[in-house]
Amino acid sequence: MRGSKKRPRSTLVVALALIAGLGATVPAHADDPAYPFRDPTLSVDRRVDDLLDRLTLDEKISLLHQYQPAIPRLGIQPFRTGTEALHGVAWLGETTVFPQAIGLASSWDPALMERVGSAVGDEARGFQQERPEGWGLNLWAPVVNLLRDPRWGRNEEGYSEDPALTGALSTAYGEGLTGGDPDHLKTAPTLKHYLANNNEYHRTTTSSDLRPRVAKEYDEAAFKPAIEADAATGVMSSYNLVNGRPNTVNPDLDDVVRDWSSYDLLNVTDAFAPGNLPGDQQYFPSVVEGDAAAIKAGIDSFTDNNADSSVTTGAVKSALDKGLLKEADVDEAAGHILSVRVRLGEFDPGGGTYGAIDKSVINSPAHQKLAREAATEGAVLLKNQAHTLPLKKSDKDVAVVGPLADTLYTDWYSGSLPYAVTPAEGIAAKLGTDVATSEGVDRIALKNTATGKYITTGDALLKESAETSTAQTQFDVFDWGGGVVTLRSADNGKYVGYNWSGFANDQAQPGGWFVQQQFKLEEQSDGTYLLRYAGYETEESWWGNPVYVGPTGADGTLGLVTKEQAAHYTKDVVRSGVDAAVAAVKGKDSAVVVVGSNPSINGREAHDRTDMSLAPAQEALVRAVRKANPNTVVVVENSYPTTLGALQQDVPALLWTSHAGQETGNALADLLYGDANPSGRLTQTWYRSESDLPSILDYDIIKSDRTYQYFKGQALYPFGHGLSYTSFRYGDLRRTADGYEVKVTNTGSRAGDEVVQLYTHQRVSRDKQPLKQLKAFQRVSLKPGRTKTVHLKLRTSDLAHWDVTRSKWTVEKGTYDVLVGSSSADIRSRATWQVAGETIPARDLTRTTRAENFDDYDGTRLVDESKERGTAVAAASDRAWLKFTDTRLGSGATEFSARAAGAAGTVEIRLGSPTGTLVGTAAFGGTSSPYTYETVTADLSRATKGRTDVYLVLKGAGLRLSTFSLR
Incomplete structure (x- = not known):
């Protein structure tokens, strides 16, 4: 089957349908295997054409919504697009939770990515078999938006700032999800979010300026590989506009994306995006014109109004009546959808190739083992001064402290953890003994200066009622940076949040679409504090004033009030978090401090972060622990590059991990104690300061010198960086028939993996060129003293850039530097390549x-x-x-x-x-x-x-x- 703007219809099938009277008539049995669309020996095209010919116009229109209804007369079951599968199946219950996407990518290991994708695909099949009418096999993953700005709220969902790395890893993950055979799909992955979608700030109304070179060389280059390799079955259009046009009606969905594929693609909208066209974006007068334009642009399935398809189907029918659409347009979109359903085995006997997979695969022992491996491979050793790591297992008197020392947080696109191994638990298990722990957070009580009463928890809503401090009036304060804190009740260990009626301590973790557990303690000039509710997902409250906390009832029940009405509180520190952590680490053989982010706060979908610094209270904690115990190592567990400030100099060892899922603690213990050798590499630049970055709305990486490709400053940690417990020597770089080869030797005393990275640089060009550009990479495992010749493919065509003077790809004649090393800044060997390309002629502006x-x-x-x-x-x-x-x-x-x-x-x-x-x-x-x-x-x-x-x-x-x- 070929991907095209217009599906070829089988004239033979149509003719047979007419001769046999098949059309829309009903045979003796609705699921009659004699139907050609149920015959797996026929081509996908013939099966789709047969089924289309049997459907009425209304039935075809019904397929264009996310929730496709059953068609009983043909024995066709309901079908739903959109099961989230970013790093495991999400929102369906307990499932294997792998590291966040940014953590998976930091492995630089396509083979691992494919195995993880295969496991996720298996579990999606397991869920779908349990509830086929509600849990679908059209998966919304992976996210291939490039990480051009680490302040983007959804940074953890992407893979890298580099299109080649993103393309390779998304292709691998997609091949695992599909099963590797596009004719027989395990699942149908959808790439998110097309295109140039890197800000949450006003994301439905901001327009990303994408000049042709940036579009071709950067953003499109991340999406193309997986589509071209048939490792994805479509794309999701993003909320934003590109060059003034909403992506929901971006003609490139048809004109560009479909041309990459050799199969029909199923393109979907993001949730509620169709309504934005006449709504926030004011681009069309009504949903009728908007939906018609989306179909003509290349959208097949509308994700709108949840399960209520009536708005979509009604709009399409009206568009047909008004002549905005033809039935052939509906046939095209429906045909794309049915092509995927056919290839998923829905109409095959027994459900096709993967029909026997059941729920026993969910969180299976094999998947648990894989989750641990992925969490291990994706961690990055940033710094290891004087071989501080690995720690000695013989030193068993250990303290593990910090706000993330004994807790695992999940993100918006995470599945439910079937179990959780925290860093403290993993280290204790590794050492075979208990470890001292402390979260290092203050425990406080808040007393209203006007009434003398404390905020008090109880069976219902929080009130100001107690006159003395008890466990019911005390809260652990977690500082997540940006002035945002969360409050956990000392009485029941639950977080305080707003529930639309008032405030209650009833949440196990901060989370949800609106993270209602966020607050700010605003110190006043008189030393008192205002408690500000911050559980909204934009810069300011989405309901305006009031956003402050104060008593709203005669019984002291807390509610939202204006700033003028807000209660003034004294903050009584019942227990110092720093003092508790210092007491825990004093005299210990070693101390491990685990700091970082809460993935639901200060950056997530709908909320960009304003800075990348570590929370002030966490930074103070690290300093105090380091002073109390010189044998301190720091683990940074978060979802984005962090500006570490002076801590980068103050601590001897830094290990980074994403929020790495259920096996986080075991993986960290393996790494910290040397049972695994760190081998992860950074997939984006860690900047020293936000001042190194332009506006988050500036998408032109070429002009603004964004990413490692164009950034001229000194990075805190460069793209591709990652240390090891062993060392590697590189030999000379030599040209081969299809690229380059280099000998790599493990010169240390431990076995380890090296990620060999090949970059190029064009010395002279008509156009501004990258300082370095990743072209190939390979992860190799070497025992001590062993050498391996690493082959890295590099074709002349890989050197092409987009020539705006003629709107074509071109390879310029000239000298190219070919560089190989362990990061973009750590080049170990180099060669020059004289390329017999072309010389771009002078512009001819006599042409239009x-x-x-x-x-x-x-x-x-x-x-x-x-x-x-x-x-x-x-x-x-x-x-x-x-x-x-x-x-x-x-x-x-x-x-x-x-x-x-x-x-x-x-x-x-x-x-x-x-x-x-x-x-x-x-x-x-x-x-x-x-x-x-x-x-x-x-x-x-x-x-x-x-x-x-x-x-x-x-x-x-x-x-x-x-x-x-x-x-």
Whole structure:
């Protein structure tokens, strides 16, 4: 089956249907195996065509919603798209919980990723067999959005800031989920979220400016490998806009993504995104026009209004009535969906190849073992001064302290933990003895200065009632940074949260879509504190004022009040967390401090983080423990790069792990005590400061020098970094027929894995090129003293970049550096490669040129040329400009012509610089619609012939330019 914009229909099947009278008639049995669509010996295309021919129009329309109903007359069962499977099956109950996606990726191990994907696919099958009508096999994973900014709230869901690494790992995970045979799918994975989706701030209304080079070389390059390898069966469109157009109606879903695939793809919308088109985005007048445009753009399945499909089906029917859609459009979308259902074995006898998998696979011993292996491989040794690690097992008098020392937190896309091995439990099991523990958090009581009464827990809502401090008035305060804390009751060990009626201590962990357990203790000038509720998922409360805590009833029951009405509390510290931790570590053989993040707070879906620093209370804890016990090592357990500040210098050993699932503690113990050798590598740059980053809304990695590819500063830890307990020597880098090879020797005393990374750099280019660019990598296992020749594939075509002058991939002639090492900054061997490519000719602006194909810019935005397709450039300031480098003016251009729309203004044509020689000015009177274009011209008789840089200076904010020429 070939992927295409229009599915080929089998004329033979249609003819047979007519001759036999099959059509929509019902045979003797609805599940009659004589139906061609139930015959596994036929091609997928023929089976899909047969089934389509049997469906009524209403039945076909019913397939276009997430919840597809049963069709009893044909024996067809309900089908649901969208089972979350980011790092295990989520939201269906207890299941094997693997490390977060960022942790899995830090293994740099495609083989491991495929095995994890296979295990997750098995468990999805197990759940689906238990409840086929509600638990589907269309999985929404993996997330392949690139991690261009570590402040992105969903950083833990992605794999890397690099498209090659992301592509390789997502392909491996997808192949595990599918089973490796696209004709017989174990599950149907969907790549999230297409495209350029790296901010949660106003995510439904912000537009990501994606110039052609960034789109082709970066964002699309992460999605293409898994689709091209048939390791994914579709993509989910993202909430955001790209170049002014909502991704729900992005024509690239059809024009680009389907062209990558050799099979039909099932493209879905994100949840409630169709409603955003006439809603937040105000892009269409109603859902009728919006849904029609989405189908034409390449959407097949609408995730909207939960299980209520009536809005979607009603909109599609109305669109057909209005002529916005044809039945052939519905057939296309329905056919894509049915292709996946056929390949899942739904219509095969016994459910097909994987029909026998049952729930016994869920959290099986083999999967538990795999979870431990994945948690081990994904941890990264950041620092190991004077061989502080591994610790000695003979030193059994150990303390494990910190807010994450004896707790495992789960994230929004985590399954329910079947069991939890905490760091303290894992170390205790490793040593065969108890370890001292302390969370290192303050225990406080809050007393209203006006009433003299403490906030008190009870059987119902929190009140101000007690006049003396007891366990019912005391709370453990966890500082997660950004001023956000959580309060855990000392009475029952449950977290305090808002439940829409008041405040109760009834939650085992902070979590939920709205994390209602977040607070801020705001110190006042008189030394008292206001308690501010912060359980919303944006910068400010989504319901406005009031957000402060105070008594709202005569009995002292707490509720939300305005700042002016807020209670002023004294904060009585009943127990110092630092003092308790220091007491626990004093005199111990060693101390392990486990700090980091809560994955539901300060960064998650719908909430970007404002900074990347460790919480102040946690930083103070580390300093105090280190002072009390010099034999201190630090484990950072979080979901994103952290600016460690002075701690980077103060502590001798740092080990990073993601929130790594049920086997976190065992994996950490294996690593800390040397039963496993650290081998994980960072998949994104760890910056020293937020000042190293531009705005989170700036998507142009080339111009803003983002990621290791373009970042010119000194990273705290570079992309690809990770230490080992052994050492490796690299030999000379040698060219082979299909790439390069290098000998790698384990020169240490321990067996270990090295991740050999191959980078290239183009010395001279017409265009700005990456400082380094990952092209290949391989994880190798070596015993002490052993050597292995590592082969790394590198083709000439791998050196291509997108040439905006001709809108094509090109490999330039010249010298390329080929670099191999253990990180992007630790290069061990290098070679040069003389490539017989092409020389990009001077720009020929006599041809119609798209304005978006500039070389540089200032003060502009990329916008939608029309609602259907195309990109234009709009002036965002009164003197914006576009640069077109190395333009041949020939014998001298005489006229400038351009298509303009939007606000009135002028286009100046200048040579050499934005303030260079003015050779023409085109005046534009403006149009009533930003999509109504008019031709504007300017006389260029003053232009001189030759080669020069041409600048178009746009004066007039809102002026749009689509195409132009100089003739």
